[in-house]
Amino acid sequence: MFITPEKLAELQEINFSKAIRVSNIALGGIERLVNLQLEVTKSLIAESSEQAKSLSKVKDLQGLSSLHQEATKPSLDKALDVAKSFYEAASATQAEFAKVIEEEVVHTNKSVAELIDNLQKYAPAGSEVAINAIKTAVAAAAATYDNVTKAAQRVSSDLTEAGVAAATSSAKAVSAVSRKKTPATAEA
Template sequence: MFATPEQFAATNKANIETVLTLANAAFASAERLAALNLNTARVFLEDGVANTKALMAVKDAQEFVTIQSTLAQPAVEKMVAYARSVYEIATQSQDEVSKLMEGQIAEVNKGVAEALDKAAKSAPAGSDVAVAAVKSAIAAANSAYDSMNKAAKQVAEIAEANVAAATSATVKAVGTAQKAGTKKAA
């Protein structure tokens, strides 16, 4: 009924492996985010230099309006792509952590169930009701956790759909405004 030193060692080893897995996932996400940020900064710097050169070569107001309107759309599209990439990295990181935590919770539940079964075998007569009540409470807690987990996944899916719709609307709105600005200048 009591844990042995080997059981403590196995538990500690499993916990350390879990922490290392979480740390590796966090570092991988940070690495991807840093690479994205560096690449985005490089692209915006290069585009800024090219755009400045193009604007400096302008000869009249009509050409300025035309060039300015053609420069806006790609910049907005790149910002939307950047935001989408950050969102994807965050979502993937959250999924990795969720899967790991679900595995940990399953292991804890398995351990508790095994401990309850062992305790029930060595418990005095009449304690069946208490063991059944604890098992029922654990089942209810697991059911509540599963329900909350499913609800959180649905909220994440809705949020992802909303982000996709908002980014699409933003790109379309900028394109429409750009076309309207070009027509006014003409």
């Protein structure tokens, strides 16, 4: 089985298309993160401007304490929202890359199966046992890869969700403690 110039050109076109697709996925991920950074920066500038205006209007210590309490409460929630948005953007990009890799593994498995079939057609008599052993080994490797990939995705997803949930509950607990302490210090 020889590779003809037409087949070689077809392979080059396929690989070029895959390279373009991977590049577009990477650029899309970068674009999501940059846009998110720009939104966060604009929001921070606007909030800082408002806080500076509010600070200039403070007349006493109680007003300063109240301003501090009002500023910290939404900041924690916004920080969690930003972290969640970054996670979602990164996860979306990772999922797109995983899809490309999965498609490539399926294509490779198909190519290996075709190669084994061709090998079987042109193999000398009596080699059926060896070819069947190769087929079995390839099928077992593909099944193992599939199981490991699914398990790794499940574990990664579970760990990430647990981490986000733990961070959120910790941040809310800190925020609650902070809210309780601030009024007490303002009254003292």
